[in-house]
Structures are given as C-alpha cells and as structure tokens.
Amino acid sequence: MINAVDLFSKLRTQLEKKRPFVAYRKPGMFQAKALLQKDIHSHLAEDLSESGFVFAPFDIRSKAYLIPSDESEIFDFQFKGDPTDEEEQSFPGFDFEMMEEDQKKHELLVQKGIDKIKESDLKKVVLSRSERVPVHDPDPIRIFKNLLEKYSSAMVYLWYHPDTGIWLGATPETLLKAERNRFQTMALAGTQLYKGETDVEWQTKEVEEQLFVTDYILDSLEKLPAIEKIQASRPYSAKAGNLLHICTDISGHIKDKESLKDLIEALHPTPAVCGLPKEPALKFIQENEDHSREFYSGYLGELNFKFEQKRNSNKKNQENQQFASISKQTDLYVNLRCMKLKEGNARIYVGGGITKDSNAADEWMETVNKSQTMKAVLVK
Numbered sequence: 019m020i021n022a023v024d025l026f027s028k029l030r031t032q033l034e035k036k037r038p039f040v041a042y043r044k045p046g047m048f049q050a051k052a053l054l055q056k057d058i059h060s061h062l063a064e065d066l067s068e069s070g071f072v073f074a075p076f077d078i079r080s081k082a083y084l085i086p087s088d089e090s091e092i093f094d095f096q097f098k099g100d101p102t103d104e105e106e107q108s109f110p111g112f113d114f115e116m117m118e119e120d121q122k123k124h125e126l127l128v129q130k131g132i133d134k135i136k137e138s139d140l141k142k143v144v145l146s147r148s149e150r151v152p153v154h155d156p157d158p159i160r161i162f163k164n165l166l167e168k169y170s171s172a173m174v175y176l177w178y179h180p181d182t183g184i185w186l187g188a189t190p191e192t193l194l195k196a197e198r199n200r201f202q203t204m205a206l207a208g209t210q211l212y213k214g215e216t217d218v219e220w221q222t223k224e225v226e227e228q229l230f231v232t233d234y235i236l237d238s239l240e241k242l243p244a245i246e247k248i249q250a251s252r253p254y255s256a257k258a259g260n261l262l263h264i265c266t267d268i269s270g271h272i273k274d275k276e277s278l279k280d281l282i283e284a285l286h287p288t289p290a291v292c293g294l295p296k297e298p299a300l301k302f303i304q305e306n307e308d309h310s311r312e313f314y315s316g317y318l319g320e321l322n323f324k325f326e327q328k329r330n331s332n333k334k335n336q337e338n339q340q341f342a343s344i345s346k347q348t349d350l351y352v353n354l355r356c357m358k359l360k361e362g363n364a365r366i367y368v369g370g371g372i373t374k375d376s377n378a379a380d381e382w383m384e385t386v387n388k389s390q391t392m393k394a395v396l397v398k
C-alpha cells in the first residue's frame with residue numbers, strides 16, 4: 019500500500035516522462051490501484067491472452083492498448099477525500115443558449131435514426147455526440163481526485179498513454195468479469211434522472227430497449243460452445259451519478275479458459291452502445307455520427323490479472339499453514355461517462371439508445387443529463 023500523496027506525485031512524474039499509466043478504483047471498493055509502465059513502449063492487446071490493463075476503442079479494427087503487468091510497477095492506494103454522500107451530490111447547471119447548435123445537430127441525427135428504424139430492419143441504434151468544454155484547471159490528477167470523491171459505485175479511472183492522450187471516466191457498466199470458470203456481464207439501458215428514489219416506474223420504451231440488450235446478450239452467449247449454465251437476474255434500477263438505468267445481471271460458466279477472447283468478442287460492442295442488429299447499427303453510426311468515438315464506448319480494465327489467493331490447508335499436520343495459488347481475473351468495463359483531456363479542454367462523450375418510439379428532444383436532454391457526470395468533476 020502506498021500513500022495517496024506519494025502515488026499522485028509518481029503519476030505526475032510518469033506524465034512528465036510520457037510513460038503510460040492507469041489509476042483506477044472499481045465499483046464499491048475502498049482500495050484503488052495504479053499500474054505505472056516502466057518504459058515508453060506501446061504495448062497492444064493482440065489476442066486478449068495478455069496480462070495487464072487494457073484500453074480498447076469502440077471500433078474493433080483499431081488498436082487496443084495494454085499496460086502489461088510484467089512491465090509495470092503496481093501500487094495499491096486509498097484516497098481519503100471528503101467522503102461525498104452520493105445522495106446529496108450537486109451537478110452544475112447548463113447554458114442552453116450556448117448549446118443551441120449542438121442541440122439542433124443532435125436532434126437531426128436522432129430523427130434520422132428514428133426514420134431509418136421505421137423503414138428498415140434496424141430495431142435500435144445508439145447515437146452519440148461529443149462536447150468540448152473549456153477547463154479552468156485542467157490538471158488530470160485534480161480531476162481524478164474529484165472522480166474518486168464523487169462516484170463510489172462506478173469504475174473510476176485516469177488513463178494516460180502517449181498514443182491516446184489522457185482519458186478519465188466514471189462508468190456504471192460492466193462488460194465482463196471472469197475468474198476461474200465463472201463469468202458475469204450485464205445488460206444496461208434505459209435512462210431517467212435520479213430524484214432520490216430507486217423504486218421508480220419505467221416507460222414501455224425504456225423497458226423494451228433494455229430487453230433488446232438482455233435478449234441479444236443471452237442469444238450471443240448461447241451460441242458460444244464454451245459457455246454454459248447461463249442465468250439472468252430480474253431487471254432492476256441501478257443508480258449511476260445523477261441517473262438511473264435498468265440493469266439485468268447475467269452470469270454463467272466458461273468451460274475452457276481459452277474462450278475468454280470469444281466471450282469478449284461476442285459481447286463488444288453490445289446493443290447498449292451500438293444497436294441491433296449489430297451490423298446495420300454499426301454502419302449507421304459510422305456513416306452518420308460526425309465525430310470519431312475513439313475510446314468512448316470501447317472497454318477498459320484488468321485483463322488476465324494475476325493475483326495470489328491464500329487458502330488455509332485443512333490437513334492437520336499443516337495446520338495454520340497457508341497455501342498460495344495464482345489465479346487470473348478479468349474485470350472489464352464499458353467506457354461510458356468519459357472524456358478526453360487535451361490542451362485545456364475536455365471532450366465529453368455521451369449517447370443514448372434510439373428505438374422507433376424515441377423522441378429527438380428527449381434524447382438530446384438525455385445526453386445533456388449524461389454529460390453532467392463528467393462536468394461535475396471539472397469544476398473546482
């Protein structure tokens with residue numbers, strides 16, 4: 019365990035030396051972790067058998083970066099900021115006049131998506147935009163501390179790589195957790211503002227949209243020969259910053275470890291960030307969104323991370339002796355509620371799922387609400 023102040027100063031040195039690093043805290047954890055790469059080389063996750071922290075883009079044809087465990091110094095730390103009661107968070111206001119152009123553009127895009135759904139086999143498409151926000155104090159470490167303070171139930175991270183630049187985020191969405199022969203994923207979709215209550219009503223549009231995601235994930239998993247014993251929870255409302263989403267937890271068994279790659283490839287990109295059917299949704303996104311998503315709606319996290327598991331022996335003559343075995347763990351998240359920091363500006367990425375029942379003005383508002391997760395940590 020390293021003192022947080024010392025860790026942050028090590029991160030600054032890494033930045034100065036242009037060496038890749040990532041610092042992160044998983045949802046609900048007290049302890050945070052950092053991987054500081056010892057050299058400046060670009061390592062890639064080529065076949066997902068590597069061990070380290072992976073940072074993968076939305077577009078599966080582009081490079082997925084890796085900070086390999088073996089080439090890094092790994093630290094555990096705790097950040098004791100002012101513990102914020104998530105119930106009492108405040109979010110900054112917004113200047114709607116300044117955003118008029120963005121609003122028009124986004125509503126046109128959404129309407130085009132709705133029209134396409136009505137006239138084709140496309141059932142759902144996730145459409146996004148990015149927003150440039152000038153940042154008064156663009157110190158990534160200051161912003162990361164704010165993330166740690168504000169979002170205890172999200173995966174919060176600060177990633178730096180000379181090839182990708184600086185990214186930060188607080189994502190509520192698990193892509194895949196896998197350990198030994200078990201795995202877990204989730205179907206997350208549907209959005210409403212959190213108003214102090216998680217026991218809320220959902221409209222048919224949201225229920226249907228989330229069901230598309232669940233069904234698609236279950237179908238894709240059933241097609242994989244190495245996957246068995248698939249189970250799905252009942253849908254429930256999950257809180258993420260100032261928002262609520264509908265969530266279904268999905269779990270199962272993997273028969274052979276070699277299948278992790280197939281599993282990740284079957285899941286990414288899910289209809290929670292791309293659409294249904296996958297191919298026409300992807301085509302629509304590529305042809306109509308006017309920004310490159312880069313790492314937004316890609317995935318990130320621990321890949322085949324080795325950790326020591328201590329077990330007590332139950333043999334009498336070896337009483338009190340502990341046995342350590344090395345296990346591998348994968349813990350990946352979808353890169354949502356995120357931003358890229360560059361030259362004193364933050365580029366915030368936000369999107370939402372469009373179906374035949376969507377309304378363009380509501381979808382615009384949903385992206386405004388989603389952008390609050392990052393805007394709230396930019397202010398001092």
Ligand SMILES: C=C(O[C@@H]1C=C(C(=O)O)C=C[C@H]1O)C(=O)O
Nearest residue numbers: 206207208209290368369370371
């Ligand atoms: C696409 C985003 O979020 C996804 C889309 C949601 C929706 O359409 O309601 C909800 C949660 C996420 O699965 C985003 O945050 O940018």
